[in-house]
Amino acid sequence: MKKKADIRKIEPYLYITPITLILVTFVVGSVLISIFLGFCKYNIITPPQFRGLGNYIKLLDDSKFIKALWNTIKLELYIVPLQMVSGLLMAVFLLANRKHLLGKIANCVIFIPFLCSNAVVGVVWRELLNGKFPPVEAFFGLFGIQPSMLLGDSKSALVVVAGVAIWRWMGYYTVIFLSGLMAISKTYYEAAKVDGAGKIRSFFSITLPMMKPTIIMALFLSITTALRNFELIFNLTGGGPNNATTDLVMYAYTLCFKSNSAGYAMAVSNVLFVLVMIAALFQKRLLKRESSEL
Amino acid sequence: MRIMKKAFGRGLADLILIGIILGSIFPFLYMFLMSFRSTINAYDFSFSLDKFTLQQYIKIFQMDYFVNYVLNSVIVAVAGVLLTLTVCSLAGYAFAKMNFKGNDKLFLFLFLTLIVPSEVIIVPLFLITKGLGWLNTYQALILPLPTAFGVFIMRQAILDIPSDLMDAAKLDGCGNLQTLVRVVLPIVRGALLTLAIFTFVGAWNNFLWPLVACTRQEMKTLPLALSAMKTQYNTDVGLTMACAVINFLPPFLFYLFMQSKFKEGMTLGGVKE
Numbered sequence: 001m002k003k004k005a006d007i008r009k010i011e012p013y014l015y016i017t018p019i020t021l022i023l024v025t026f027v028v029g030s031v032l033i034s035i036f037l038g039f040c041k042y043n044i045i046t047p048p049q050f051r052g053l054g055n056y057i058k059l060l061d062d063s064k065f066i067k068a069l070w071n072t073i074k075l076e077l078y079i080v081p082l083q084m085v086s087g088l089l090m091a092v093f094l095l096a097n098r099k100h101l102l103g104k105i106a107n108c109v110i111f112i113p114f115l116c117s118n119a120v121v122g123v124v125w126r127e128l129l130n131g132k133f134p135p136v137e138a139f140f141g142l143f144g145i146q147p148s149m150l151l152g153d154s155k156s157a158l159v160v161v162a163g164v165a166i167w168r169w170m171g172y173y174t175v176i177f178l179s180g181l182m183a184i185s186k187t188y189y190e191a192a193k194v195d196g197a198g199k200i201r202s203f204f205s206i207t208l209p210m211m212k213p214t215i216i217m218a219l220f221l222s223i224t225t226a227l228r229n230f231e232l233i234f235n236l237t238g239g240g241p242n243n244a245t246t247d248l249v250m251y252a253y254t255l256c257f258k259s260n261s262a263g264y265a266m267a268v269s270n271v272l273f274v275l276v277m278i279a280a281l282f283q284k285r286l287l288k289r290e291s292s293e294l
Numbered sequence: 295m296r297i298m299k300k301a302f303g304r305g306l307a308d309l310i311l312i313g314i315i316l317g318s319i320f321p322f323l324y325m326f327l328m329s330f331r332s333t334i335n336a337y338d339f340s341f342s343l344d345k346f347t348l349q350q351y352i353k354i355f356q357m358d359y360f361v362n363y364v365l366n367s368v369i370v371a372v373a374g375v376l377l378t379l380t381v382c383s384l385a386g387y388a389f390a391k392m393n394f395k396g397n398d399k400l401f402l403f404l405f406l407t408l409i410v411p412s413e414v415i416i417v418p419l420f421l422i423t424k425g426l427g428w429l430n431t432y433q434a435l436i437l438p439l440p441t442a443f444g445v446f447i448m449r450q451a452i453l454d455i456p457s458d459l460m461d462a463a464k465l466d467g468c469g470n471l472q473t474l475v476r477v478v479l480p481i482v483r484g485a486l487l488t489l490a491i492f493t494f495v496g497a498w499n500n501f502l503w504p505l506v507a508c509t510r511q512e513m514k515t516l517p518l519a520l521s522a523m524k525t526q527y528n529t530d531v532g533l534t535m536a537c538a539v540i541n542f543l544p545p546f547l548f549y550l551f552m553q554s555k556f557k558e559g560m561t562l563g564g565v566k567e
Contacts, residue, residue: 011470015388016400018381019445026438027407029422030415037418044421093310102311109318111557115545117499119517120538124321127531133324171318175561228413231501235521249413256417257506265417273414280409 034266034273042263044256055267065268067243068251071158072227072272075247078162079226084219086166087173088211092203094174095181111171118168122235125164126151154244157237161245164236165229173218180214181207213287220283224276248272322542329535350536359511360519364540367498367516369432371544374439374497375490381440382489383482386448387474391460401449404442413502420506434507435515439497444489451485452478484555491552491559495545516541 038055040048059065090110097103113121128136129147140147150156184207192202208215230249233239239246239254246254248268256265330346354360388394389401412419419438428434455478463473479486501517508514514522520541523534549556 009394012388012392012394012397015384015392015470016404019385019440019442020400020404022381022437022440023404023407023442026419026422027410027415030418031410033418033421034415037421044424090314093307097307097311100308100311102308102315106311106314106318108553109315111560112318112322112546112549114560115495115549115556116542117501117517119499119501119520120325120541121321123520123523123534124325124538127328127534128321128324131324131328131531136324167317172561175557179561224411228411230413234501234505249416252417253502253506256420262417262421269414269417273410276411276414277409 031273034270037263038267038270040263042266043260044262045260048263051263055264058264059267059271064243064246064251068246068248068268069271071243071245072247074158075162075165075229076223076226078159079165080219080222082162082166083169083173083222083226084215086170087218088177088215090170090174091177091181092207095178110174113168114171118231119235121164121168122232125160126236129160151237152241154241157241157245161229161233161236165226165232168232169222169225173222176218176221177211177214180211184210216283216286220279223279227272227276325535325538325542328532329539331532350532354533354536354540359514362512363514363516363519366432366435366513370435370500370504370515371494371497373432373436375493377436378440378444378493379486379490382444382448383474383479383486385445386452387470387478389445389449390452391455391457391478392470401445404445406442408442416502416506419503423507428507430508430510430513435500435504436497438503439493444493447485447489448482451482455481487555488559491548491556494548495560498544 037048039050039052041051041054042048094103094107094110098107129150132148136147140150150160188206188210189202192206197205227247228249229247230253233245233247233250237245239250248271252265252268252272255261255268329350330348332347332349385404389397423429423434459477459481460473463477468476499517500515501521504515504518505521508518516537520534520537523530523537
């Protein structure tokens with residue numbers, strides 16, 4: 001009898017053991033290794049040598065690191081505001097047109113870019129821009145741009161990366177904003193109409209305030225996902241030309257797998273990790289304040 | 295006057311909608327179009343049906359290792375889904391319906407791992423996998439796929455089930471595991487499907503981790519093959535686009551058949567609080 005009771009006691013732990021093992025080995029283990037080896041000189045082949053803050057001091061003097069950090073920040077500045085505004089406008093527009101056939105089709109196809117892998121998005125856009133395809137040439141010609149020059153020019157390449165990222169995630173943010181919009185009760189809008197408020201007025205005094213929690217959530221999603229464009233960059237430009245599109249993840253990848261500086265690469269990733277943590281803490285703060293206000 | 299204004303507004307809205315539709319699918323139209331062209335007339339953009347050919351698709355399956363790439367992608371995605379559903383249902387059930395010491399704290403601990411973006415730990419993950427001797431193996435591609443997110447989804451779904459149902463099963467002599475399989479899982483099949491879609495697409499589209507973990511040709515997955523084509527087969531746009539189409543089709547077909555479930559599954563990450 002006693003044995004049976006013992007099994008009862010450990011049974012729940014058996015259920016959570018597989019996922020705990022997986023997460024502890026791959027995630028927690030990785031974080032600990034990354035923190036430790038970030039303080040070491042390590043090239044994978046010979047044992048790590050402890051260097052204290054050496055790697056981090058080196059970062060301050062590393063012009064490639066500064067450039068990668070700056071590119072990461074620039075990507076944030078290009079992507080986040082445009083993603084928020086375009087996603088919100090798109091959601092409002094699609095909601096207004098959801099009963100029309102074209103609106104339904106648009107609502108369906110806008111999500112397609114998000115379904116496919118970054119490899120597909122990157123390769124297809126690269127070929128599309130470089131492929132001398134007449135409609136593409138004509139479209140960019142309207143703005144006096146030759147599309148095949150865009151990815152090869154260090155001035156425009158990062159903008160193209162940002163543009164493709166915004167394009168890919170458009171459907172995702174639209175879905176998130178749409179679900180927020182649909183949760184707003186119609187009675188507010190009806191009341192505003194009775195009071196003589198126009199559409200634009202209701203947008204600013206009803207939609208935006210009611211959407212605040214959704215917008216905060218989407219904002220931080222956008223901030224963290226804009227840090228994670230490695231796969232797009234790898235397939236669009238490979239980090240070039242002349243490191244113009246190398247962000248922190250790409251720089252860490254190159255350091256570890258092309259220059260055998262694994263320790264230094266982890267110091268670079270740790271900087272990115274700290275940025276992610278700051279964003280997460282900030283979001284928690286904001287959301288807490290938001291819910292206490294309600 | 296008012297009617298005209300309304301008609302004009304409708305026309306403008308339709309125009310914008312057409313713009314949105316074209317903007318969303320144009321690159322994919324290009325992809326399909328180019329994949330059905332022979333290399334010789336790839337840059338001859340006159341549209342005529344008789345120039346359409348399946349030769350790129352035939353050629354790509356004759357490429358070295360291409361069958362491996364397809365099989366690897368399928369194996370990793372399917373095994374990843376099965377593993378994720380299993381470990382996440384088990385843990386989700388324990389966290390939702392079993393009383394044990396440290397329940398809340400352990401759950402929070404697992405949940406906190408979600409803060410770590412996979413890109414940040416790619417180097418140490420490579421070192422761990424290398425240390426285990428798992429580079430170029432299926433387990434390296436499959437085992438890191440489950441996340442605490444799946445546990446969260448399953449826990450939420452199972453919490454909503456009334457405990458009476460489970461008690462009834464237990465009175466009938468079912469153990470915990472039997473109750474989970476026979477009573478709980480059929481009720482939460484919606485959540486299971488959502489999690490399956492989320493995991494399948496993630497695994498199918500995964501790029502950075504296979505890039506690092508698999509260096510041998512025969513272990514590579516489809517996205518890696520697509521990415522490598524730009525350097526190896528630079529001139530052959532049609533072939534590259536055929537590879538892109540094969541990459542693109544499975545998630546797309548799933549999406550066509552279960553649109554709303556799909557959107558729910560893919561945007562899960564956003565609505566976690």
